Amino acid sequence: MKFLSRISLFILAVAILASCDSNGSLSESTKPRARGSIGEIILVIDSAKYAGPVGDALRDIFESDLPGMIRSESKFKVNTVDPRAMTRMLKMSTNLIYVTTFDDKGGASQVINAQFSKESKEKALNDPSIYSLRVEDEYAIGQEVLYLFGNTEEQLVDNLKKNGPRIQNLFEVRERGRLEKILLARKNTAANAEAEKNIGIQINVPASYQIAKSVPGFLWLRQPTPSGNRADISLFFHVEDYVSEEQTFPENILALRDSITKQHIFGDPEVPSSYVVTEKQIPPAFRNMVINDNFTTEIRASWRTNNVTMGGTYLGYLMVDEQKGKLYYIEGFVYYPNEVHRDALREIETILLNTDVSWVPDQGS
The missing domain is CATH 3.40.50 (Rossmann fold)
Incomplete structure (x- = not known):
């Protein structure tokens, strides 16, 4: 003061x-x-x-x-x-x-x-x-x-x-x-409806993102038309029960993240070995914070496909809602070979920080 x-x-x-x-x-x-x-x-x-x-x-x-x-x-x-x-x-x-x-x-x-x-x-x-x-x-x-x-x-x-x-x-x-x-001048209401139904959260994403996969506990969104002037950006959302503080340890966050991508995200869906993993040769960076009263860990790191045909960078957040007993992992990753990723990561950060994991549906809905 x-x-x-x-x-x-x-x-x-x-x-x-x-x-x-x-x-x-x-x-x-x-x-x-x-x-x-x-x-x-x-x-x-x-x-x-x-x-x-x-x-x-x-x-x-x-x-x-x-x-x-x-x-x-x-x-x-x-x-x-x-x-x-x-x-x-x-x-x-x-x-x-x-x-x-x-x-x-x-x-x-x-x-x-x-x-x-x-x-x-x-x-x-x-x-x-x-x-x-x-x-x-x-x-x-x-x-x-x-x-x-x-x-x-x-x-x-x-x-x-x-x-x-x-x-x-x-x-x-x-x-x-x-x-x-x-970004949010026009929002994707269909994506938010899927997030509410399958993840139990509310998201704010641009209308340009389309649903790539939506199943209970997981949602993957992707920009449909990446180009030489536009990065290929994907967003995904995951929820599971929060049972222990150990789930928030850095090594366990990485293990969770890679288990999600191994199950759901592939460089080529026809090639099972092309699932996405964290690139361990580049040390991931972790930062703890509090967002909307929820303990959150930010992770900035690089990724590659397991068969090393693609790679890029990613920004993720592990969020804990103790009242709901849920742990959420939300991430955006970039594929933009030989180009600057800074702007794409800022877009991801802007979108993900507009996520409301504490949302509770109306009793009548």
């Missing part, structure tokens, strides 16, 4: 961080819509600063590798821009981050520093814990502008390292929200 109070005071002190017309203001009605692909960030920073410790800290936040991948892929697509090269078009970007330190006398950083009032710089000088300012819709509607700053490089790097997960999560949640509006 103290941190939030300081930020609130700092926001009040920043007097010139708004894009203005000749009257000193810009009404919402005159602003254009922000533009930019999902997961894209425009990073406005002096190139020399980006080549040093500040850049290293920023890369750890925005360009660190996604875990469990077949090959290296960063969390976000970052484009760096010199502050002196900012155009009106670039200022319309959906995700815009300005980075500077107030002791930097270089021309590029001075362009950013000029946007801060003397009072705001003094406040940052007196409170080194203040390092960021978030402004929505500054130059365009639907835009996120984040200012990251410090009195010195050492101070800024220290704050970036301490608050990296918070900064990263800000953009992960934001991009998931943007994608959700696009």
